[in-house]
Ligand SMILES: Nc1ncnc2c1ncn2[C@@H]1O[C@H](COP(=O)(O)OP(=O)(O)OP(=O)(O)O)[C@@H](O)[C@H]1O
């Protein structure tokens with residue numbers, strides 16, 4: 298009875314022909330890499346987003362000799378500019394607190410007034426704002442740290458693209474590994490396949506048996522690999538918390554790219570299934 | 586049923602990828618076998634018997650000419666259309682070709698499962714067939730645990746369990762002793778009696794003498810004329826080459842009833858057998874085989890293994 302039950306699921310004896318831990322092990326390692334790439338992609342995206350939204354539009358303006366009139370004039374002229382979303386004078390106590398480490402409590406030194414700007418569009422050239430402002434308030438200086446923020450954001454974006462590239466590469470390598478395993482299985486079961494073919498089994502039947510077996514092997518490997526990746530990713534997310542603004546273990550665990558991680562085993566199944574299907578069907582075409 | 590028309594067959598020579606082809610293993614082979622006939626395929630080693638059989642059970646396609654099996658012209662048929670026809674053909678190989686990791690039961694059940702027969706009804710059929718070949722007790726044994734003769738009988742059971750319209754056997758007695766060989770032949774005749782067209786390749790002359798039937802003789806890849814009758818290819822024969830018309834082996838003990846005289850017919854288009862029914866069939870081109878007997882094996886098969 299046991300033998301009979303064994304048949305109906307496995308007429309080609311693939312459980313023995315395609316066994317061992319090599320394929321699931323390789324897929325497991327690749328799922329780990331894919332999980333890392335997923336987390337990397339998400340992290341880079343979050344950083345780029347945050348930098349661009351938060352700091353990127355911030356431009357500061359220094360107004361020397363900031364007696365009340367000049368600062369006020371500068372504010373008015375800035376607020377009148379269409380590209381400026383918001384202009385705010387930095388409160389004196391905050392400014393002092395910022396400068397204290399360098400200047401100490403030295404009331405004798407006159408500090409410039411500082412205005413923080415938010416621009417509608419980060420790509421606006423701050424030099425033009427500075428030129429126009431200088432006409433109204435001579436000596437005002439525009440400081441554009443938006444530039445390096447933009448470069449950082451670009452870096453984050455290319456990291457994200459790279460991580461996606463790694464995902465594609467991992468999928469391709471997984472497909473290649475499955476193809477090699479499928480060929481090994483075909484070689485091991487060549488006689489059995491020829492017998493079934495001779496008995497009138499359709500290509501789809503034989504390919505389906507291989508595809509199901511290899512899909513399951515790949516999915517099981519991916520499941521283990523993904524499960525192994527989660528604690529490592531949670532630790533990384535925890536360490537990266539201060540930069541991306543999440544606080545606490547639970548928050549960083551929730552911040553993992555769960556949809557992507559949960560999709561890894563099914564995607565591995567599909568890669569294994571599809572690769573086996575096409576490999577076996579191509580191989581079967583040599584039979585009459 | 587089975588019709589060969591100026592068939593030529595070349596095997597690829599010097600490896601499959603060199604693109605070179607060997608000499609023709611079959612040259613201008615033309616014959617036709619009527620529905621329900623029993624035919625010997627004779628010839629020396631290398632004459633091309635296995636090649637003819639491979640063409641018959643669609644393991645090969647002709648290099649030129651046309652092979653028609655069960656209504657399918659195989660030379661240019663679509664690849665996907667071959668599988669359903671294969672399922673109506675039973676094949677016994679000299680080397681059995683059982684699946685070593687499947688039990689005797691599962692091996693015999695393969696054709697039924699491929700045909701999609703439900704497990705419940707399949708079990709009775711397979712057990713009946715195993716009983717027929719005298720191996721009901723070994724249903725759960727793996728082929729390597731069986732003797733050569735037992736494996737042979739499993740292979741026969743697998744070939745006939747789905748009541749094929751055409752049964753092809755390539756030297757099925759190759760490694761059986763005389764006694765077993767005779768029992769095997771009795772099995773094949775029994776299948777034939779029930780309506781299956783049977784073709785057996787052999788060079789066991791004793792066996793042929795014991796079970797006289799029409800025969801095709803191959804020599805060097807050509808059909809050889811046994812009685813000096815004109816070969817079909819030479820004949821100004823009708824467009825449809827006439828088949829030999831063996832008397833239907835309806836007599837229960839098939840073998841004894843056949844006389845050697847009619848058995849010597851070979852590939853002769855002009856010589857219609859004494860049985861007009863067969864010739865009439867051929868004239869109609871055998872487009873539709875008569876309905877095969879249906880029913881459980883136990884009701885229709887006698888057990889030659891009982892002695
Ligand atoms: N797979 C193959 N590749 C190349 N040549 C082949 C192949 N099979 C058969 N041949 C050649 O075709 C010819 C006919 O072979 P075939 O196997 O049909 O002979 P046979 O009558 O069955 O012989 P035997 O009685 O020894 O089984 C032979 O010359 C053989 O060398």
Ligand SMILES: [Mg+2]
Pocket residue numbers: 634635636755
């Ligand atoms: Mg042979």
